[in-house]
Amino acid sequence: MDRDKISDGNLAAILGGFCFEGEYSGYERYGCGHINDTFLFSFKKDGEACVNYIVQRVNGGIFKDVPSLMKNFELVTDFLKRKAEAEGIDASRGVLTLIYTKNGESFVESGGEFFRAFVFIDRATSYQTVGDPSHFFQAGRAFGRFAALLDDFDAAKLFESIPDFHDTGKRYQNFLNALAADKAGRAKDAKEEIEFTAARRDITDRVTRLLSSGEIPLRVTHNDTKLNNVMIDDQSGEALAVIDLDTVMPGSLLYDFGDSIRFGCNSAAEDERDLSKVGFDIGLFKKYAEGYLGEVKRLIKKSERDLLYFAPILMTFECGMRFLTDYLDGDVYFKTKYDSHNLDRAKNQYKLVLEMEGRSADMKGIIDSIK
Ligand code: ADP
Ligand code: GN1
Ligand code: MG
Numbered sequence: 001m002d003r004d005k006i007s008d009g010n011l012a013a014i015l016g017g018f019c020f021e022g023e024y025s026g027y028e029r030y031g032c033g034h035i036n037d038t039f040l041f042s043f044k045k046d047g048e049a050c051v052n053y054i055v056q057r058v059n060g061g062i063f064k065d066v067p068s069l070m071k072n073f074e075l076v077t078d079f080l081k082r083k084a085e086a087e088g089i090d091a092s093r094g095v096l097t098l099i100y101t102k103n104g105e106s107f108v109e110s111g112g113e114f115f116r117a118f119v120f121i122d123r124a125t126s127y128q129t130v131g132d133p134s135h136f137f138q139a140g141r142a143f144g145r146f147a148a149l150l151d152d153f154d155a156a157k158l159f160e161s162i163p164d165f166h167d168t169g170k171r172y173q174n175f176l177n178a179l180a181a182d183k184a185g186r187a188k189d190a191k192e193e194i195e196f197t198a199a200r201r202d203i204t205d206r207v208t209r210l211l212s213s214g215e216i217p218l219r220v221t222h223n224d225t226k227l228n229n230v231m232i233d234d235q236s237g238e239a240l241a242v243i244d245l246d247t248v249m250p251g252s253l254l255y256d257f258g259d260s261i262r263f264g265c266n267s268a269a270e271d272e273r274d275l276s277k278v279g280f281d282i283g284l285f286k287k288y289a290e291g292y293l294g295e296v297k298r299l300i301k302k303s304e305r306d307l308l309y310f311a312p313i314l315m316t317f318e319c320g321m322r323f324l325t326d327y328l329d330g331d332v333y334f335k336t337k338y339d340s341h342n343l344d345r346a347k348n349q350y351k352l353v354l355e356m357e358g359r360s361a362d363m364k365g366i367i368d369s370i371k
Contacts, residue, residue: 003037003335004029006057013110014041014055017101018117022050032128032228033244034334035059040120052120053099057113062333066114068159069246070106073098073116075157076150076248083149093121093233093240124231124240129269133287135232135239136264140291142230142239143222143256148295150220155250158220165223165247166255168318169205172197175325184330190343193324196350200317207254207307207314216303221251225260253304257292258311261285262319265312266352271345278348280355285312286366293370309363313356320349 006014006027015024022043030040037057043050063069077096084091091097098106099117108115130136164170175197179187187194210216222229222242229244263270265284268277289308293300326333327342336342356363 003057006039006055007111010110010113010115013108014115014117017103017108017110018053018055018099019102020053020099020117021045027055030054031126035062035246041117052122054118054120056116056118058107058116060112060114063114063161063246065159065161066107066109069161070116072158072161072248073245074106076153076245079153080146080149092119093124093231096241096243096245118243121231121240121243123234125234126228126231126243128228129266130227130264130281130284132237133284134237136227136284137287137291138232138237138239139225139227139230139260139264140288140293141295142242143225143260144292144295146222146242147219147253147256148299150248151299153220155218155220158249160249161246162249165249166251166315166318167208168203168314168321169208171318171321171325172201172204175321175328178325178328182328184328186328186330186343189340190324190327190346193320193343193346193350196353197321197324200353203310203314203317206310207252210303210307211252216252216254216307217301218250219253220248221253221256223247223249223251223255223259225256226263227260228263253296253300254307254311255315257289257308258313258315259319260288260292261312262316262349262352264288266348268348270348271341272348273344275347275351278351278355280352280359282359282362282366285363289366289370293367305367308367309360312363313353313360316349316353316356320346320353323349 022045025042025044027039027041031038036059039055041053041055043052058066077098080095081091084094097119100106101108127135211218224244224247230242231240233240265281267279267281272278323342324346331342
């Protein structure tokens with residue numbers, strides 16, 4: 001399948017199914033997500049450009065039960081919209097807006113593929129790296145607000161779209177299984193990374209143990225809090241909607257905080273091959289922590305706060321281990337552009353882990369200094 005294209009039959013089903021406004025004028029491949037295929041659909045009204053839409057082909061290899069996944073989207077966006085309106089926030093830009101079909105469904109199934117559609121948030125950007133530090137502060141606020149708004153959302157209503165998503169211990173077991181199978185015959189090319197992974201086995205269950213014992217609370221979390229999963233207003237520089245709700249599930253606030261730091265505080269892109277460019281920007285850590293803690297201070301427990309310094313290390317290690325596992329499996333999960341793409345990503349993340357480990361005490365100090 002050419003993932004940059006939509007077949008004619010599916011295009012007709014999308015255009016005939018969703019309640020779009022205006023006259024369709026074309027689509028193009030859009031964005032840099034690793035999971036779904038995203039398209040920008042343009043529309044015109046009386047010959048003039050009007051509201052555009054994002055259409056996504058959901059990754060059916062990863063998400064096996066799309067109707068249940070989309071029910072999560074419906075529940076969460078509905079809940080957020082009501083809260084935003086009660087707080088006087090412009091929900092059309094502040095909350096991801098689903099487009100429903102003429103039959104009231106939030107997806108179209110056609111030719112064995114699933115599609116969903118959203119209002120395109122225009123005059124806003126989803127950044128791939130932090131250029132302006134204030135954007136990162138804004139992202140911290142947005143993900144913090146997301147956690148705070150969902151604090152009273154009933155987690156039992158949510159379908160677990162990817163079970164054990166941030167169970168780092170289980171991810172470690174998956175890594176060991178992939179290594180034992182060595183399906184793609186690549187283990188010989190990843191010796192250093194394999195050793196690096198095994199040497200950190202002890203940290204893998206640190207958060208899950210505390211969740212199981214109840215020492216840290218299970219919350220409704222986003223679980224994929226990369227900077228490029230929040231829209232930033234081009235004019236005001238303020239964060240708008242949090243997007244990419246595929247992994248909104250019960251989890252720990254530590255996962256959300258840690259994953260944002262993993263992505264945003266890397267001085268290089270996630271797949272930069274020149275490892276001398278990969279560094280940990282502690283100034284950005286402070287910015288994000290200020291934005292995030294400002295929004296969650298009402299709900300965060302001391303036991304969670306005490307581990308905010310460790311969360312980025314765990315999430316960066318977990319992500320590196322996932323890239324490495326996918327490399328060993330023969331690139332079956334993440335989109336890759338070349339043969340060793342996943343290995344390069346793993347190397348990059350592990351370099352960042354080393355940098356973060358060296359700055360643990362500084363991270364701790366910064367968290368303690370934020371009131
Ligand atoms: P993936 O799960 O593949 O990462 P995302 O839902 O994050 O998919 O979408 C990929 C990209 O598409 C985003 O990073 C963003 O640039 C763009 N995007 C997604 N939804 C919207 C939206 N409603 N408005 C504007 N851009 C969007
Ligand atoms: C994927 O969907 P996207 O590109 O925002 C992945 C995250 C990883 C991330 C690494 C559902 O995020 O868990 O941390 O790539 N999402 C899923 O860049 O697996
Ligand atoms: Mg995304």
